[in-house]
Amino acid sequence: MECLILSAGAGSRLMPLTARLPKPLLPLGSTTVLGRLVGQVAPLGPRRVLCNLHHHAAAAERYFAQTDLALPVVSRREDRLRGPAGSMLTFQDELAAADTVLVVSGDLYLGDGALAELVRRHQESGSDLSVLAVEVDDGSRFGVFRFDDGGRAVALEEKPAWAAGRRSWVSGGAYCLRPELLKRVPADGLYDFGAHLIPELLAERAAVCVVPWLGRWDDLGTTDSYRRAVLDDLASRAPEGADASHVAPTARVHPTARLTGRVLVADLAVVGAGARLHDTVVLPGATIPDHTTVADGCVA
Template identity: 30%
Template sequence: MGVRTVEGAAGSPEICAVVLAAGEGRRLRPLTEQLPKALCPVGNVPLLDRALARVAALGFAGSGAVAVNACYLGDQVVAHVGGRAHLSLEPGQPLGTSGGVGRLRAWIDGRGVLVGNADAYLADPTAAPGADIARLLAGWDGETVRLLGVPLDHDEPGTFSGHRFAGFSLLPWRYVRDLPAEPAELVRTVWRPAEAAGALEVVPFSGTFLDTGTPADYLTANLHAAGGGSLIHPDATVTGACTRAVVGAGAVVHGAVTDAVVWPGGEVAPGERVTAAVRVGRELTVAAGPRIA
């Protein structure tokens, strides 16, 4: 029956937030062999912290208001989050976006739930922090499913009436209460069924969205966070040339870095060049591919 498009900006009561951080990030290997995808830094800030700050700007902070799920390298996620959120550590393999929410049903307990992917990089220079996803909550009736979506020039398979999903959705309790804690994705268990029932709305997002799922998109997000220049952590040591680069805490750069990221603690030796790539430690260099060229 189609998808409606929603405008507006405000908050909504009886809602909690869930940040999904359990995935393996297979397309981002070998970076995600070092860290879970949710903890990979973008602009020297872990992706998970960006998501938590986004929902915190709307008042979703603390273990009663926001939950984080974890599975792959889950101990790292649990240690990183600490007491900032309710934690759901999934045993075995990740349960997917639907199963992860389903496992949190008792904690959600009748509330609507704002669900965000930790790997979503969003930047909207026209909006205050959190204001973009706040539009998901504006005037919400507690019955419809809402998605944040990037408008496309044309409709294409896998999209929602000409919008590409942009990392955040708002789910009514009536769709959450029966979700099993079994491997499944929200697109199949909630979004498409709601679309077919005429109960899906899209809130347009006009800023920059990247899912950081590939090395190319991950590097693009980092360079976007650097604002077209270089972002060098105060604790980094840099004697070489950095051009459009992000350099993390404790990194040492004596060579040349261009259109690249050096992770915290990474090293670029004298005479060495790192271009369109991510450097981890002393030797691991992950090429970004054609997106940056």
């Protein structure tokens, strides 16, 4: 199996958090969003992870060179963005030689076991493509599945207006596929899983397996969703109800500062004298001035 973690996007909805970092390298506890995903991929058996790069590619390359991750990472820059499915062509030779291709969006926060369930169901079903599906309260920001009376997926509609405020089963940003599907990816232009490949296969009645996941899932496309994932991760590492903070070794927190609730202070960040932080994320290199109070925030 080969695994591609999509890492090229600009993360424009997360500005200014992504002004200096690609979205997958945003800190998450003692690691990063991407580091956590690599750790979840490692038990599935691949000998490496592939990452396509574009936005702040040099920062990602430095991170890979300096960080001990659960698997080696082979990265490659895209000279132009091809779209999530089109990005597979960046590693066309490697993926074409695999038995199974796993593609994971680099901005996902997944509960443990999600990717293992996707791979297991894909291998058991013999499908051309398997898609992790999650249920959300508002489907209008996602690709929404339509099912027939027998529960078989028959269509996927990208960001439909009719799904606003409606609970919907949506594509969860993780895919398992036969490498033969690479032949469908056009050499030019943008090519997406949700807008192109999945609807095309469903229209052709190809073997598409929708794998429901009821566990933890978040698309870290907004500041609120990213902060929620960081706080959830911190809480999972502490006794229930206890304060849970992580201060990176290279961060500086003044002895008179007070951290309560769940607080992440990332590399090279500075928290000044008398500062008060509660349920807050302080990104790499950020500064909290003396006697500043931040609650329920995210500081870049």
